[in-house]
Amino acid sequence: MRAALTLAAILLYTASLLAQTTPAPPAAHPEPAKANPWAYSLTVDGYIVPDETGYASPIFTADHNWLHLEARYNYEDLRTGSLWVGYDFNAGKKVKLTLTPMVGGVFGRLDGIAPGLEATVSWWKLQFYIANEYVFDTTTKSGNFYYSWPQLSYAPVSWFRIGAVAQHTKAYRTPVDLQRGFLVGFSHKALEFTTYVFNPELSQPTVVLEVGATF
Numbered sequence: 001m002r003a004a005l006t007l008a009a010i011l012l013y014t015a016s017l018l019a020q021t022t023p024a025p026p027a028a029h030p031e032p033a034k035a036n037p038w039a040y041s042l043t044v045d046g047y048i049v050p051d052e053t054g055y056a057s058p059i060f061t062a063d064h065n066w067l068h069l070e071a072r073y074n075y076e077d078l079r080t081g082s083l084w085v086g087y088d089f090n091a092g093k094k095v096k097l098t099l100t101p102m103v104g105g106v107f108g109r110l111d112g113i114a115p116g117l118e119a120t121v122s123w124w125k126l127q128f129y130i131a132n133e134y135v136f137d138t139t140t141k142s143g144n145f146y147y148s149w150p151q152l153s154y155a156p157v158s159w160f161r162i163g164a165v166a167q168h169t170k171a172y173r174t175p176v177d178l179q180r181g182f183l184v185g186f187s188h189k190a191l192e193f194t195t196y197v198f199n200p201e202l203s204q205p206t207v208v209l210e211v212g213a214t215f
Contacts, residue, residue: 080108
């Protein structure tokens with residue numbers, strides 16, 4: 001009996017030593033997080049127009065591979081929205097080119113169909129961007145209108161840029177048909193802050209304050 005107890009004690013002691021010295025199985029590697037195939041942006045422009053009520057114009061975009069989707073409000077006209085679908089083209093390394101031809105439906109104060117194009121050319125610290133479209137008013141031919149926003153900017157450092165900008169719009173009226181001005185912009189991570197001043201030669205220029213985010 002005593003021999004049996006002694007043998008049992010030895011076996012228990014040996015088992016405890018093996019438990020302490022046997023390495024634990026490696027932890028299972030977590031599966032890598034799946035990359036989000038969509039890229040989004042939200043831009044809000046606040047317009048301060050002389051002798052008129054200020055307003056905000058939000059623009060939301062969603063891109064997936066070649067597909068480009070876009071929604072705007074107060075862009076073609078006040079109290080007017082538009083929905084867009086387009087195709088993204090990218091080319092170049094030193095000189096980078098991005099083209100997005102698209103077509104949109106406009107509804108609200110202004111109703112129509114609009115073909116449009118957004119284009120960006122980047123080289124060194126310079127970038128040229130243009131957004132333009134032609135709205136065919138479905139209610140009256142006299143409502144047809146060409147919209148354009150070209151700008152050229154220079155970025156001496158990655159977080160700061162200055163440049164020239166122009167705009168042709170019917171969302172508000174000024175003494176100048178084609179508005180011209182300058183821009184000053186700052187960026188921090190995924191956020192951008194830009195101030196546009198149109199018609200600086202006038203006693204009361206138009207100011208646009210822009211906040212943008214990508215995610």
